[in-house]
Amino acid sequence: MTRSAKVLRVLGLLAWLALPATGIAQEAATASGAAAPKATYSRKGADTCIACHDDGKTLSIFRTPHAQRSDERTPFGHGNLQCEACHGAGGAHSARIRSGQPRPPIPNFDDESKVPVGVQNDACLACHKGDMRHGWTGSSHERNGLSCAGCHSSHATRDAVLVQARQSEVCYGCHKQQQAEARLPSAHPLQEGKMACTSCHDAHGTIADANLRKTTLNDTCYSCHADKRGPFLWEHAPAAEDCSSCHKPHGSTQPALLTQRAPMLCQQCHSQAGHPSLPVSSSYVAGGPASTYLLGGSCMNCHSQVHGSNHPSGAKLGR
Amino acid sequence: MSQAKAKTLLNPALAAASVFVAAASAPAPAAAPTDVDTSQWECSQCPFTDDGKLASELEVGLGRNSDASAKFGEYSGLDGDGVHGIVGGSWRQSRSDGLAWRAEVSDLGLDTRSLGFSGGRQGSYRLSLRYDELPHNVFDTTATPFENLDSPLALPAGWLRTGNTRTMSTLGTASRC
Numbered sequence: 001m002t003r004s005a006k007v008l009r010v011l012g013l014l015a016w017l018a019l020p021a022t023g024i025a026q027e028a029a030t031a032s033g034a035a036a037p038k039a040t041y042s043r044k045g046a047d048t049c050i051a052c053h054d055d056g057k058t059l060s061i062f063r064t065p066h067a068q069r070s071d072e073r074t075p076f077g078h079g080n081l082q083c084e085a086c087h088g089a090g091g092a093h094s095a096r097i098r099s100g101q102p103r104p105p106i107p108n109f110d111d112e113s114k115v116p117v118g119v120q121n122d123a124c125l126a127c128h129k130g131d132m133r134h135g136w137t138g139s140s141h142e143r144n145g146l147s148c149a150g151c152h153s154s155h156a157t158r159d160a161v162l163v164q165a166r167q168s169e170v171c172y173g174c175h176k177q178q179q180a181e182a183r184l185p186s187a188h189p190l191q192e193g194k195m196a197c198t199s200c201h202d203a204h205g206t207i208a209d210a211n212l213r214k215t216t217l218n219d220t221c222y223s224c225h226a227d228k229r230g231p232f233l234w235e236h237a238p239a240a241e242d243c244s245s246c247h248k249p250h251g252s253t254q255p256a257l258l259t260q261r262a263p264m265l266c267q268q269c270h271s272q273a274g275h276p277s278l279p280v281s282s283s284y285v286a287g288g289p290a291s292t293y294l295l296g297g298s299c300m301n302c303h304s305q306v307h308g309s310n311h312p313s314g315a316k317l318g319r
Numbered sequence: 320m321s322q323a324k325a326k327t328l329l330n331p332a333l334a335a336a337s338v339f340v341a342a343a344s345a346p347a348p349a350a351a352p353t354d355v356d357t358s359q360w361e362c363s364q365c366p367f368t369d370d371g372k373l374a375s376e377l378e379v380g381l382g383r384n385s386d387a388s389a390k391f392g393e394y395s396g397l398d399g400d401g402v403h404g405i406v407g408g409s410w411r412q413s414r415s416d417g418l419a420w421r422a423e424v425s426d427l428g429l430d431t432r433s434l435g436f437s438g439g440r441q442g443s444y445r446l447s448l449r450y451d452e453l454p455h456n457v458f459d460t461t462a463t464p465f466e467n468l469d470s471p472l473a474l475p476a477g478w479l480r481t482g483n484t485r486t487m488s489t490l491g492t493a494s495r496c
Contacts, residue, residue, distance in 0.1 A: 041355050043359070044359055044360060044361070045357060045359075045360030045361075045362060046360065046362045046364070046365050047360070047361065047362060047363055047364045047365070050364045050365065051364070059366055062365055062366045062367050062368060063368045065441055067365070067367060068369065068413075068417055068441045068442075069367065069369065069415060070369075070415060070416050070417040070441070071417055071441045071442045073442060074441075076362065076365070079357055080357070081355065081357070082357075082360060082362060082365075185390070189394035189453065191394075192394040192395050192431065194394055194431070194451070194453050293472070296461075296463055296465075301465075301472060302471075302472070
C-alpha cells in the first residue's frame with residue numbers, strides 16, 4: 001500500500017468516526033449488526049411526509065407540545081428535523097422507487113415496530129432525560145422490554161396516560177389483576193377518575209418496591225391519608241409498620257379495603273381470653289350467640305382509634 | 320331499618336384547591352445533525368394550531384337515579400335519587416410564541432365537580448390551578464340498637480341474645496339512627 005493510500009484510509013476512518021449519529025434508522029441498523037448505510041434526509045422535511053401521511057392520527061401531533069414552533073427544543077422548533085427528529089432520516093423512504101420495488105421502511109413506534117425497544121426508547125430519552133426518568137434504567141418496566149410508545153401516544157392531542165381520568169385504562173392493558181381489584185366494592189376512586197395509577201406509582205421507576213412514589217408503602221399512603229401518619233402517643237404497631245398488614249391497596253370485598261372483616265382481622269393478632277370478642281362462658285361457645293359487641297363496627301365499636309391515639313388514656317386505642 | 324339519610328362526607332378537606340408555579344420540565348434540545356440543510360423545510364403543509372384561535376368543547380348530560388344509594392354515589396356523586404344535570408367542557412388556546420392555556424370543568428351539578436386551569440409559555444413557566452371534590456359516602460341508612468353511644472356502649476333492657484340478627488326480635492324496635 002502506498003503512503004498516500006494509507007493516509008486516505010486513515011482520513012476516511014477519522015471522517016467515519018466524526019459522523020454524528022443521524023437518526024434512529026442508523027442506530028437500528030447498528031443494533032441489528034448490519035452495516036449502517038449513510039442516512040439521507042427528505043428534501044422538504046415534514047412537507048414530504050405529509051404528502052402521504054395525512055391522516056388525522058398522524059396530523060394530530062400538530063396539536064401537541066411536540067409541535068411548538070417557538071420552542072427550539074421540540075422537533076418542530078426552528079431548524080430542527082421535524083418528523084425525522086424521531087423517525088430518523090427519511091430520504092430513502094421518501095425517494096422515488098421503481099414500480100414493484102418495495103419502499104424502504106421508516107422506523108415507527110408501536111408494539112409491532114421492528115426497531116428494537118432500546119433503540120426506540122433512546123430516541124425519546126435523547127430529549128426526555130430529566131429527573132422524571134432517573135429511575136428508568138434498571139426499572140421493572142425497562143427490564144421487561146417496555147417501550148415509551150407502549151404507554152405514551154406522542155401524536156395524540158392529549159396523551160391518555162397523562163390524563164388522570166384515562167390513565168388507568170393504559171396501565172390495565174397489562175395489569176389485569178389490578179384492573180379486576182379496582183372493580184371490587186371497596187376500592188380507590190380510579191374508576192371515577194379521581195385518582196390515577198401515578199398517584200402512588202411512578203412508571204418510570206423508583207428505588208421503592210412496586211415503583212412506589214415514596215420510599216415506603218406507608219409514606220405513599222400518608223400522601224393522602226395524612227391523619228393516619230402520627231406520630232401518636234399510643235401507636236398501633238402494625239399500622240405504623242405496614243398499611244398492607246390490614247389493607248389491600250387496589251380493592252377489596254371488605255369495607256375500607258381491609259384484607260378481612262373484623263373481628264377475624266383483629267384476632268389474627270389479638271386473642272387474649274376473656275376479651276368480649278371471645279367466648280367468656282358456656283353460653284358463648286361456638287354455634288351459640290355471639291357477642292353483641294361484634295355487631296356493626298365490631299372491634300372498632302370500642303377501639304375506634306385503630307391507627308393510633310393521642311389521648312392520655314388511649315392506650316387501648318379506644319379514644 | 321330507618322330510611323333516614325345520614326350522609327357523611329368524611330373529609331370535606333378533600334375539596335381542595337392547589338396553586339403552584341413551576342418551571343416546565345425541560346427536555347434537552349433536539350439535536351439536529353449539522354450537515355442537514357433544513358432551509359427548505361418550510362412545513363407549509365403542517366396544520367399547526369397555535370394560531371390563537373379558541374378551541375372549545377361543551378358537554379351537557381341528564382341522568383336519573385331510581386333510588387338513593389350512598390355506596391353507588393361514593394366517589395361518583397350520584398348518591399341521590401331523581402334527576403341529575405351534568406355539565407362539562409374544556410377551552411384551550413395557544414399562540415405561535417408559545418403562550419398557551421387550557422381550562423376545563425367537569426361534573427358541574429354533582430358532588431364530584433372539578434375545575435382546572437393551566438397555562439404558561441412552553442419551556443419557560445406553567446401555572447396550574449385545580450379544584451376537585453371527592454365525596455366519600457360511608458352510609459346513609461344505618462341504625463344501631465346501642466345506647467349511650469359516647470361510651471360505654473350498652474344494649475337496651477330486655478335485649479334478646481341470639482346467634483344472628485334475623486332472630487333478634489327486638490332489633491327492629493330498638494334500632495335508631
